[in-house]
Amino acid sequence: MQQSDDLGHVHFCLFARKISNRRSQEIAYFSYDDEHNFRLDDSSMQYYYPPQPSQLPLDLSAGFETFEKLNDAPDEHLDALLDTIVALEQNTQKKCEADIVTWRGMMTKIVTAPFDMLNGFEMNATYFQGTIFIEENNSYKNAQKEIQKNQRMPPGMPSQDMMAYWGYKFEAVSVIPNAWGETSREKIEGRIHEVVNNKAQYCSVVRTGFGRVKLVLGGEVDAIWDSKPVRKEDPINWVELKTTAELVNDKEKLKYERKLLKFWAQSFLLGVPKIVVGFRDRDGMLLRLEELETHGLPGKVKREGRGSWDGNICINFTAAFLECKINPFNSLYCCVNFYQG
Template structure:
């Protein structure tokens, strides 16, 4: 197989003011319900309302209705939403790259995320590169993580993942707060946690010369969606993190902020609410962080953990290179090994698009 690669090092060449960025704008949305069934529209949209503190994130762990995401869903939900959008507007959804926000997060953070690797599949169709996660690799990584032994006194991986979903459940309402009965607001700690339901935003954005359409889950909204589609939306990302007690804790938190920032920046989420918890999973305090201020806050700390401009310039350069590397037809693999600074790109299928594109999408695009 013909392999070509893009080296992230030396990252100094990506230093300087950032490449042009197009502000993310929602062009469509879809929802998954409590059974993880797909629906066009915003039926699973949730409204932010702060939880009562202290909040015990362990409650209800035994009744957790956990999404089984082992099956390969490819880009199907995103492509179904694009078909509906194209039907409605009568225009083709033009982009250089269409993918999930999670894939772009991995690319954007690659210059400073040395520990983690990734594997993605890609195909080029009608001039657009479609990228998805390599599902076998994802499941393999999850298994490795599950088998990791946690240090004494630390919660299990499963419990810590639950803490995040529990925090979301106790921080959102099904309707705006003024239309929600007080008993419902106060009874959120007793709700069964179910992470099958999701609201997903589809946004048009751009980094450098690459035009992107990204689909990704959004946790909640601060108020309501604006009347005009052009106006920014007050999305909120909900996160939990261990309390910061030492300098080492601060370095760990700054590294976490890289992912928080990248995820939110890519979909145009302006605000992140972090629930700081102790090691027993009790949230003691909340902090609101503006996404746009994160890179300068990290820079000012002087620890040099990461640089937002380098991430953006690297992504702009890499995507430009990818556009000239991945040719029409066949399936390609994008691979970065753990602790490696090299992203390899090579063909794994000569002609087939390897189920990356659904039959419905292929039929729609070839008929119009």
């Protein structure tokens, strides 16, 4: 599917009942280690511990030349997610029931589609034993990345690679591998000098849903605020870490408001309740941090912003889109049409 050029070209109607989305609940997890090897454990889970005010401003460009960067061009398909689901089914002796299984990244693009006028996407889907397995078309994704990478930056602006690194550096200086009481002061203070490696990841697998559609999603989680609750059904205090330019003018404020759409979608899909945004200047100096509650972002945009997106429309659109995918010829309450601009 490719993104329409105009929201007015995406029409959807919902009938019969109000659409709601279920709270995401973790049912399994897995890790990638420092070499990006798959592990059925939580060994790569990180704990949130931000840089102290005395350390700011902090140079997010430091260490760029030694960055251990993951090569994400190869198509990993749904392999790690499916291996984790198979292990879950073997442990519980129950089938993991879902209408759709996919990555959080794929769902984010669907959720934000009504208001994202810049980024297109294509997806592949396979129907097997009552479940639709969806993944992003990797060739299209890589082609779009190459186009973006080759764009000429304005004079004085850093490269796309450098700006991406700033985000990973912010994560590296905001997390520790163990709870605070189990982490040495030397480890905490030495984070700013460590080699940044984005190959290691903790991935949460959650059960969630939109309207009638049951989903199982997998996606990376940046850090945990405290610790996992004893009761598995209780929500987990995950933290999503993001960076953005300091809001020095109206243009940057509008860009930030549009960024909040993706921040919100990524977080609520996995049940991440808190987002920490690191504001930096155009040279990559981290200036300040701000904590945002995921559930409050749609209201914040409506009250304080320009109304560039609406969370209710995103949820209703997603429910309608998914309903028509799992039951395209007998849908009682939705219809979705896409037209190329």
